[in-house]
Amino acid sequence: MKICSSKRSIALRQSSHSPIGVFDSGLGGLTVVRELRRRLPAEEILYLGDLAHLPYGTKSTAEIRRLSTNCARFLLKKNIKALVIACNSASSVAFKLLSKMLPVPVLDVISPAVEEALAITRNSRVGVIATYATIESGSYARSLEKRSPKAEYFLKPCPLFVPLAEEGWLDDAVTLEAARKYLIPMKKKEIDTLILGCTHYPLLEKVIAKVMGPKVRLVDSAVPTALRLKTLLQKERLLYPRVRHAPLRIFVTDHVRNFARIGESFLGERMKTVQLVKIP
Amino acid sequence: MKICSSKRSIALRQSSHSPIGVFDSGLGGLTVVRELRRRLPAEEILYLGDLAHLPYGTKSTAEIRRLSTNCARFLLKKNIKALVIACNSASSVAFKLLSKMLPVPVLDVISPAVEEALAITRNSRVGVIATYATIESGSYARSLEKRSPKAEYFLKPCPLFVPLAEEGWLDDAVTLEAARKYLIPMKKKEIDTLILGCTHYPLLEKVIAKVMGPKVRLVDSAVPTALRLKTLLQKERLLYPRVRHAPLRIFVTDHVRNFARIGESFLGERMKTVQLVKIP
Numbered sequence: 426m427k428i429c430s431s432k433r434s435i436a437l438r439q440s441s442h443s444p445i446g447v448f449d450s451g452l453g454g455l456t457v458v459r460e461l462r463r464r465l466p467a468e469e470i471l472y473l474g475d476l477a478h479l480p481y482g483t484k485s486t487a488e489i490r491r492l493s494t495n496c497a498r499f500l501l502k503k504n505i506k507a508l509v510i511a512c513n514s515a516s517s518v519a520f521k522l523l524s525k526m527l528p529v530p531v532l533d534v535i536s537p538a539v540e541e542a543l544a545i546t547r548n549s550r551v552g553v554i555a556t557y558a559t560i561e562s563g564s565y566a567r568s569l570e571k572r573s574p575k576a577e578y579f580l581k582p583c584p585l586f587v588p589l590a591e592e593g594w595l596d597d598a599v600t601l602e603a604a605r606k607y608l609i610p611m612k613k614k615e616i617d618t619l620i621l622g623c624t625h626y627p628l629l630e631k632v633i634a635k636v637m638g639p640k641v642r643l644v645d646s647a648v649p650t651a652l653r654l655k656t657l658l659q660k661e662r663l664l665y666p667r668v669r670h671a672p673l674r675i676f677v678t679d680h681v682r683n684f685a686r687i688g689e690s691f692l693g694e695r696m697k698t699v700q701l702v703k704i705p
Numbered sequence: 706m707k708i709c710s711s712k713r714s715i716a717l718r719q720s721s722h723s724p725i726g727v728f729d730s731g732l733g734g735l736t737v738v739r740e741l742r743r744r745l746p747a748e749e750i751l752y753l754g755d756l757a758h759l760p761y762g763t764k765s766t767a768e769i770r771r772l773s774t775n776c777a778r779f780l781l782k783k784n785i786k787a788l789v790i791a792c793n794s795a796s797s798v799a800f801k802l803l804s805k806m807l808p809v810p811v812l813d814v815i816s817p818a819v820e821e822a823l824a825i826t827r828n829s830r831v832g833v834i835a836t837y838a839t840i841e842s843g844s845y846a847r848s849l850e851k852r853s854p855k856a857e858y859f860l861k862p863c864p865l866f867v868p869l870a871e872e873g874w875l876d877d878a879v880t881l882e883a884a885r886k887y888l889i890p891m892k893k894k895e896i897d898t899l900i901l902g903c904t905h906y907p908l909l910e911k912v913i914a915k916v917m918g919p920k921v922r923l924v925d926s927a928v929p930t931a932l933r934l935k936t937l938l939q940k941e942r943l944l945y946p947r948v949r950h951a952p953l954r955i956f957v958t959d960h961v962r963n964f965a966r967i968g969e970s971f972l973g974e975r976m977k978t979v980q981l982v983k984i985p
Binding site for chain 2: 476483484485584587588589602603606
């Protein structure tokens with residue numbers, strides 16, 4: 426796929442005034458945007474929720490790559506200075522591809538979470554919960570193994586957590602029962618750190634913490650990803666130069682019921698404008 | 706959209722030897738295929754599961770219509786003699802459109818279920834459970850109202866039931882808890898008949914029956930839809946003329962994990978060949 430005539434020609438157009446592009450298959454990525462808004466309030470953010478193709482977590486690798494490329498291409502046309510793949514399924518299978526292809530820095534949400542987890546674990550026993558696509562891609566296993574070959578890792582797909590978060594059953598008996606079913610086998614492995622490997626899962630943090638108990642630290646990728654982006658923009662001299670409360674522009678590929686209600690609970694602020702766009 | 710140069714030119718090519726086309730966003734429609742195979746074993750069936758766009762139930766009306774049209778167009782090219790929309794969300798918003806557009810008879814899954822429910826209710830209090838898209842389209846409410854204006858109807862979206870069925874938690878504590886949460890308010894309305902308005906829901910019949918109790922009859926659209934198709938083919942002299950165990954051909958628009966395992970539990974037979982196809 427050809428995005429532009431030359432990497433350099435696009436890269437030269439980016440400046441500290443350019444926005445940051447963020448995409449996800451749906452609403453989960455707004456938990457990452459929330460953290461970006463907290464840590465980088467002067468940066469304009471363009472968020473693309475590919476709702477027409479939600480969820481990515483059940484799709485094939487080839488399909489997730491195709492959809493991710495389309496999202497990246499859409500945001501790149503809006504002259505972004507960096508791209509955050511705020512979706513674990515897309516980060517798992519499309520990060521390398523997009524990093525090579527795009528003329529701007531690309532961040533995933535997996536390596537920041539893995540580094541954070543390895544920094545805080547004391548007994549080197551780390552759990553990861555995520556969608557089927559993310560777990561089966563092997564991305565967490567490879568990333569953990571590379572950084573700490575001696576540690577022990579336990580992975581578990583929790584596919585019900587996404588629809589439970591979207592239904593808004595955040596602290597509910599059904600969610601608690603599902604969490605017990607998924608997580609008690611992992612608790613028995615005596616992990617002390619659990620990576621929430623899906624951007625929807627922070628919404629269920631309360632229930633997950635209740636099942637795992639106070640000795641297990643939960644790692645949400647949003648905070649380390651926001652910190653990594655800040656460091657990167659500083660290094661590249663791409664931070665917006667003035668103090669401001671920058672705009673957030675939200676694009677979606679389909680209208681979905683309850684989008685505003687659920688989205689705002691993920692984002693932690695009002696969504697002023699949501700624009701429907703068509704991408705291939 | 707133009708499908709062919711004239712309705713008549715295509716209609717003339719159909720014969721009793723032509724296959725029946727069935728589509729759904731995913732696997733749920735296989736519960737309808739199962740019943741078609743039982744009642745019409747000599748008919749060849751072409752099933753299209755639009756897995757790349759699964760689920761339809763959370764998408765907008767415009768998007769469901771666009772996707773349904775693409776599915777119908779794909780099957781029509783394979784010279785089908787009738788089309789069954791084995792998806793309640795698609796039946797709700799695309800049935801009229803496809804009926805007008807296609808040169809072959811089109812069946813939905815809503816009106817057969819509604820007629821069955823009204824035939825068996827004794828107290829004229831009927832419940833419907835379905836996806837958000839189906840409930841919000843108003844298709845069940847309109848169909849019930851039209852046929853029996855004096856009866857009372859109670860509708861409830863149960864979005865968690867689809868992922869619960871796909872996770873295979875068919876008779877599980879989590880599913881029972883979710884069913885209680887969704888259904889106890891409906892039970893209190895003293896309905897005696899409950900329409901399972903989503904082709905995934907028959908998989909959860911056991912749990913739904915447990916919550917609703919023995920006085921409530923459950924209506925699955927598969928049986929009345931298969932009977933209606935049989936009557937229609939007889940009337941149009943389109944029934945396959947000999948006794949045989951006809952082939953079932955399955956097409957999918959994306960590979961999805963556990964497709965065979967889950968699909969076979971829906972279908973009740975082995976899936977011999979599954980062909981990946983690309984549709985727009």
